Amino acid sequence: MQDIFDQRVLCSDCGIDTRKNYVIKDGFELRILECPRCSKVIYHPGDLKEYEDFKVLKARDFNVKLRMVGNSFCVSIPKELIDFHREFERELNDLVKLNLDGPGKISMFFIGGKVYKKH
Numbered sequence: 001m002q003d004i005f006d007q008r009v010l011c012s013d014c015g016i017d018t019r020k021n022y023v024i025k026d027g028f029e030l031r032i033l034e035c036p037r038c039s040k041v042i043y044h045p046g047d048l049k050e051y052e053d054f055k056v057l058k059a060r061d062f063n064v065k066l067r068m069v070g071n072s073f074c075v076s077i078p079k080e081l082i083d084f085h086r087e088f089e090r091e092l093n094d095l096v097k098l099n100l101d102g103p104g105k106i107s108m109f110f111i112g113g114k115v116y117k118k119h
């Protein structure tokens with residue numbers, strides 16, 4: 001599939017070539033085209049969509065039940081969260097890291113996850 005960012009894109013206001021760059025938002029790297037004269041920014045449509053999807057998921061609260069299995073407790077992680085994670089990692093590592101983050105808070109990290117970088 002052809003990527004618009006591989007094309008020559010002119011600033012619609014100045015009519016001069018835009019330059020490839022990137023911005024970081026919430027840990028996301030979004031590719032942009034930037035006009036060197038007026039600083040107008042065009043976001044990569046694919047990156048922008050992923051970022052928008054992320055914000056929607058991030059705003060949601062998931063309530064899941066703790067279940068006792070043997071001497072451990074299990075929680076079910078909603079599929080949407082795993083699906084989202086999978087878009088950035090080709091393979092899902094079945095090991096995750098847990099930390100007691102503070103009173104009333106446990107954090108979970110996917111192991112082997114490279115820092116999010118698309119290109």
Ligand SMILES: [Zn+2]
Nearest residue numbers: 011014035038
């Ligand atoms: Zn411009």
